[in-house]
Amino acid sequence: METFRFQVLICGGAGCISSGCKAVLTKFRSELKAHNLEDEVNVVETGCIGTCDLGPVIVIYPEGVFYQKVSVDDVKEIIEEHIIKGKLVERLHYQHPAFNEKVPLYNDIEFFKRQKRIALRNVGLIDPQVIEEYIAKGGYSSLGKILSKYTPEQVIEELKKSGLRGRGGAGFPTGLKWEFARKAPGDIKYVVCNADEGDPGAFMDRSVLEGDPHSVIEAMTIGAYAIGAHQGYVYVRAEYPLAVERLSLAIEKAREFGMLGDNILASGFSFDLEIRVGAGAFVCGEETALIASIEGKRGEPRPKPPFPAVHGLWGKPTLINNVETFANIPAIFQKGIEWFTKIGTEKSKGTKVFALAGKVHNTGLVEVPMGTTLREIIFDLGGGIPKGKRFKAAQTGGPSGGCLTEKDLDLPMDYESLIAAGSMMGSGGLIVMDEDNCMVDVARFFLEFTQDESCGKCTPCRIGTKRMLEILTRITRGEGKEEDIDLLEELANSIKSTALCGLGQSAPNPVLSTIKNFRDEYLAHIRDKECPAKVCQALLKYNISSEACKGCGLCARNCPEKAISGEAKKPYKIDQSLCVKCGKCLEKCPFNAIYLK
Amino acid sequence: MTKTCCQNNATDEKYQKLNKVIEEYKEKPGGLIPVLHQAQLIFGYLPKDVQIKVAEGLDLPLSEVFGVVTFYSFFSLKPRGKYTIGICLGTACYVKGAAEIVEALEKELGIKVGDSTEDGLFSLMVTRCVGACGLAPVLTIGEDVYGRLTPEMIPNILERYQ
Numbered sequence: 001m002e003t004f005r006f007q008v009l010i011c012g013g014a015g016c017i018s019s020g021c022k023a024v025l026t027k028f029r030s031e032l033k034a035h036n037l038e039d040e041v042n043v044v045e046t047g048c049i050g051t052c053d054l055g056p057v058i059v060i061y062p063e064g065v066f067y068q069k070v071s072v073d074d075v076k077e078i079i080e081e082h083i084i085k086g087k088l089v090e091r092l093h094y095q096h097p098a099f100n101e102k103v104p105l106y107n108d109i110e111f112f113k114r115q116k117r118i119a120l121r122n123v124g125l126i127d128p129q130v131i132e133e134y135i136a137k138g139g140y141s142s143l144g145k146i147l148s149k150y151t152p153e154q155v156i157e158e159l160k161k162s163g164l165r166g167r168g169g170a171g172f173p174t175g176l177k178w179e180f181a182r183k184a185p186g187d188i189k190y191v192v193c194n195a196d197e198g199d200p201g202a203f204m205d206r207s208v209l210e211g212d213p214h215s216v217i218e219a220m221t222i223g224a225y226a227i228g229a230h231q232g233y234v235y236v237r238a239e240y241p242l243a244v245e246r247l248s249l250a251i252e253k254a255r256e257f258g259m260l261g262d263n264i265l266a267s268g269f270s271f272d273l274e275i276r277v278g279a280g281a282f283v284c285g286e287e288t289a290l291i292a293s294i295e296g297k298r299g300e301p302r303p304k305p306p307f308p309a310v311h312g313l314w315g316k317p318t319l320i321n322n323v324e325t326f327a328n329i330p331a332i333f334q335k336g337i338e339w340f341t342k343i344g345t346e347k348s349k350g351t352k353v354f355a356l357a358g359k360v361h362n363t364g365l366v367e368v369p370m371g372t373t374l375r376e377i378i379f380d381l382g383g384g385i386p387k388g389k390r391f392k393a394a395q396t397g398g399p400s401g402g403c404l405t406e407k408d409l410d411l412p413m414d415y416e417s418l419i420a421a422g423s424m425m426g427s428g429g430l431i432v433m434d435e436d437n438c439m440v441d442v443a444r445f446f447l448e449f450t451q452d453e454s455c456g457k458c459t460p461c462r463i464g465t466k467r468m469l470e471i472l473t474r475i476t477r478g479e480g481k482e483e484d485i486d487l488l489e490e491l492a493n494s495i496k497s498t499a500l501c502g503l504g505q506s507a508p509n510p511v512l513s514t515i516k517n518f519r520d521e522y523l524a525h526i527r528d529k530e531c532p533a534k535v536c537q538a539l540l541k542y543n544i545s546s547e548a549c550k551g552c553g554l555c556a557r558n559c560p561e562k563a564i565s566g567e568a569k570k571p572y573k574i575d576q577s578l579c580v581k582c583g584k585c586l587e588k589c590p591f592n593a594i595y596l597k
Numbered sequence: 598m599t600k601t602c603c604q605n606n607a608t609d610e611k612y613q614k615l616n617k618v619i620e621e622y623k624e625k626p627g628g629l630i631p632v633l634h635q636a637q638l639i640f641g642y643l644p645k646d647v648q649i650k651v652a653e654g655l656d657l658p659l660s661e662v663f664g665v666v667t668f669y670s671f672f673s674l675k676p677r678g679k680y681t682i683g684i685c686l687g688t689a690c691y692v693k694g695a696a697e698i699v700e701a702l703e704k705e706l707g708i709k710v711g712d713s714t715e716d717g718l719f720s721l722m723v724t725r726c727v728g729a730c731g732l733a734p735v736l737t738i739g740e741d742v743y744g745r746l747t748p749e750m751i752p753n754i755l756e757r758y759q
């Protein structure tokens with residue numbers, strides 16, 4: 001490879017694309033050309049660097065200088081100052097929200113410093129479209145080593161010893177799953193990668209597929225060798241066209257380089273991959289539904305057992321793992337289990353990627369050792385809650401999970417502690433909420449989601465979640481009854497124990513968890529007809545701002561209930577006992593003096 | 598090949614494309630969903646005639662094709678507008694006020710979620726997380742992604758497509 005004096009990494013992740021990184025990239029190329037620097041400066045479009053809120057972001061090596069919110073107009077200055085004169089462009093540095101100081105270097109920024117990147121080891125560092133870059137980082141060396149030196153049994157033994165557990169939701173030991181698939185009788189077997197990433201609010205799988213697709217290909221090939229499969233499928237959700245594009249290209253390149261297809265690396269072992277694109281159904285993330293969908297059917301789940309490892313795709317033994325689970329595997333074989341087992345907690349080894357979103361400063365992806373506390377993630381890496389608001393809750397496990405509150409801030413995040421706290425790891429979505437979020441409304445939101453996504457095959461989920469949604473909607477409208485909370489709990493428990501698949505069995509979780517942690521908020525809606533967070537529209541009251549009101553009287557004249565009174569040229573008032581919240585006054589006021597609160 | 602479907606050259610061409618796709622996937626197990634994806638790209642939606650063609654081509658009962666089309670929210674039985682606006686109602690977007698963006702869109706376009714404007718320019722759909730949660734609330738128009746939305750931004754964004 002040529003040697004360049006500078007490497008300019010420009011984030012090409014989804015967040016930065018929508019902030020305009022493509023234009024910045026083009027400008028960089030043209031400016032470098034104009035300055036005759038093309039041979040000295042290499043510009044690389046990488047996968048997601050992780051700080052989605054700060055985009056477009058770039059990192060310039062050898063020093064590793066981090067610039068944020070770079071616009072097309074900044075490019076010339078960066079080249080003329082940084083590249084040519086060696087002077088950093090200070091105004092584009094990152095600044096931690098709690099401190100005043102600018103932090104120029106990537107490695108000094110709390111958000112990156114506190115991370116331990118295994119699954120994301122290459123994401124944001126290499127050009128995902130160039131297989132040589134993956135290989136230069138040690139990519140495909142694990143596959144080479146395994147095909148030439150390991151028996152399938154040895155691969156499985158090592159993986160079991162590593163303690164790796166599934167990152168797609170349930171945390172099932174990966175080595176054990178591979179062993180089941182290996183031992184299942186049958187000549188034809190399949191390997192499937194679950195890239196459906198259904199949790200709305202999680203985007204780590206997307207980031208791996210877009211930023212480091214070869215790590216998934218390598219791991220799936222290792223899996224195929226271990227269980228004895230020759231065909232694999234990657235099931236990607238339809239909302240991720242860029243991931244499909246990058247993965248297709250990577251598969252093509254891997255075939256060209258002899259890492260996929262017939263006689264891989266001259267070992268005599270053959271394996272190939274096909275991409276299948278989902279079609280917008282959350283339940284297809286559940287493994288049996290996903291299999292039905294690859295078979296071309298309605299994505300309806302079926303009862304387990306038999307598990308896919310025994311009876312999967314087209315009735316054959318099928319190994320199915322999540323993207324992030326796979327992405328860990330080449331690194332484990334590259335660096336050894338001793339290295340891996342030192343990271344994390346006793347029962348949860350390694351790291352977990354969290355998608356930090358919602359009311360937090362640094363939204364984006366963070367990969368931290370298992371056991372890192374919620375406080376560290378939200379406040380140290382995430383930079384805390386914006387606008388000086390108070391932390392209220394964090395939802396983990398998506399629509400199947402629950403909320404964590406202030407009392408859980410020092411909870412070590414691993415599979416067991418999250419379950420004990422009434423939530424779950426799930427896929428790693430971490431949505432932060434502040435005092436302005438209404439927990440009853442959030443519970444209603446999740447139920448609306450699962451209700452919408454229920455496939456309808458089993459009654460508890462199809463009808464039970466509908467009844468729960470009706471009750472929650474009624475509460476947020478101020479029509480709740482005293483006994484509604486008990487009714488919700490009763491319904492929740494019976495759905496949990498009778499629904500067919502994980503979707504229904506976990507759908508009531510957000511409701512149970514918000515009732516447990518925020519019962520007062522439910523009661524305020526039911527008894528006092530008040531929404532403490534001022535979210536539920538029907539419970540808000542109309543008010544007139546005494547500063548903005550000019551006393552024109554238009555509102556009073558239009559009020560059908562005669563609830564507004566006042567004197568000309570003086571602020572008017574609304575009698576709350578008469579107001580029926582029709583909204584006429586707000587519509588008519590020419591001075592925007594009427595507000596909801 | 599039956600020729601019941603072909604009223605004019607444009608549709609003719611579309612059906613030819615569809616036939617090619619069917620040929621490609623005919624022998625592949627589980628080819629129905631990929632074929633429907635392609636068919637929707639070609640026709641913009643999946644009317645009954647297209648479903649019949651797919652069923653015949655893949656040798657599947659029409660009921661199964663219809664069952665699959667209606668199961669997945671990505672497949673549409675109705676024609677869509679030139680641009681499909683996908684407003685994200687994923688969790689991250691919801692807690693950051695996506696409901697207000699829906700309201701602004703409905704008001705600006707004069708339609709409800711699930712419908713298309715009369716001029717056939719826009720369809721308004723809800724999506725569940727496009728994976729740009731860091732920029733919530735988010736909407737997509739075709740391949741373009743707009744983030745950190747406020748209701749005030751909506752008219753400006755729509756204007757670019759008019």
Ligand SMILES: Cc1cc2nc3c(=O)[nH]c(=O)nc-3n(C[C@H](O)[C@H](O)[C@H](O)COP(=O)(O)O)c2cc1C
Pocket residue numbers: 165166167168169170171172194195196197198199282283284285286287288320321322323325326427501502503
């Ligand atoms: C309703 C439902 C949705 C799911 N969605 C996903 C998903 O989007 N991605 C995923 O990897 N696993 C999902 N799962 C978990 C899978 O069923 C399965 O456990 C996982 O793919 C196994 O891979 P792992 O062992 O590597 O985690 C879901 C489960 C349920 C019940």
Ligand code: FES
Pocket residue numbers: 200201202685686687688689690691725726727728729730731733734735
């Ligand atoms: S929740 Fe809207 S993009 Fe993820």
